[in-house]
Each structure stands twice: as C-alpha cells, then as structure tokens.
Amino acid sequence: MVTRESWRDDAARWNARYAEGAPTFEPHPFVAEAFAAGFPEGPVLELACGRSGSALALAERGRRVLAVDVSDVALRQLHGEARRRGLADRVWCVRADLRTFALPPEAFGFVLATLFWDPAVFRAARDAVAPGGLLGWEALTGNGDAESRRFRVSPGELSASLGARWEVLREDDGDDHGPRRHETCRLLARAARE
C-alpha cells in the first residue's frame, strides 16, 4: 500500500539530492533515437523526469511534454530552465506520486522514463502510448542490497512486460552506459499502428 508517508519520504529524499549540485540538463540518448525512429504528433510524457534535459530537448523540437516527478525541487529547476529557454508553454511540470497517478490510455506519441522502475507504473506507461508511438525505458539492473533490488530489473524483463501489440526496436541488457556509471537495461519499443 502507498501511504502518505511513503511518498513524502521519497520526495524528501529526492529533494535533498536535487538541492545539492547544479543540473546539467543533458538530454537522454532516447530523445535522438526517438526522433530518428519517428513517432506520432501529439504530447510526450516523461515519468520520473527529475530535472530533465530530455523534456527540454523534446520541447525545443516543438513537442509538448508532460513531465511528472515527485520532487518539487527538481520540477522547479526544470521549469526555471524551460522558462529561461522560452519553452515554458511546452513543458508542463506536474508533481505527483506515479504509483497513484492515473495515465490516460493511448494518449502520448512517446513515453519515456529513465533510471526508474516500478512494474505497475511501467504497465500504465505502456498503455498510455498511442498507436504507432514509442516507449523508451531505462532501469537499473545488476545486484544490489535487498532494499535496492525492488528498483532493479533483470535482463529481458522490460520487453517481457510489453505484451502483444509491441515491436522491440532495441533492448540492451545490463550495459554500463558511460558517464553516468549505472548498469542499466534500456528498451525502445513501438506500439502497433492498429
């Protein structure tokens, strides 16, 4: 059960981290890959966005982005940078606990989440992708202590959680993705056009 305390604890923990160093606003490689693959017009959804360079890069390419996170500190930093770049009308920042945030079905041309894992949120995100749209997901893998294991996926788990209407464009299992020094699984997949 998600208690009021647990999301407040998450928010406090992440707020403390985001209050520490200056953001770089680097977009995730998913953004370039998604534009190269192509995805439908309409809004983009970024879950657990943090102070996302991806949301900014998508908005700079003309897309409207709904950016959701539990950390108000991260969202303030993201919104401030969006305003500074003249993108505030295209980056909508929403503070919410994703475990209780209802997503509309088939509403977004591209849904992404990086360095976040929750199986129920993944399923809701998958169902929020419009026909012909893209899902980009990156989650930690590898070993961790018992507490951190629930935030990690095993190799193949992302594509196995997709269901029938999906084509996997690429899936990396357990690669160490450069400067961020995280061992992660990455999935980019396209929903059937119907």
Ligand SMILES: C[S@@+](CC[C@H](N)C(=O)[O-])C[C@H]1O[C@@H](n2cnc3c(N)ncnc32)[C@H](O)[C@@H]1O
């Ligand atoms: C490891 S950070 C990843 C941030 C960003 N996606 C990135 O790749 O740099 C995890 C993010 O998930 C957010 N988060 C954690 N639990 C959450 C929840 N229950 N609902 C919404 N956001 C949550 C945190 O605030 C944080 O911004």
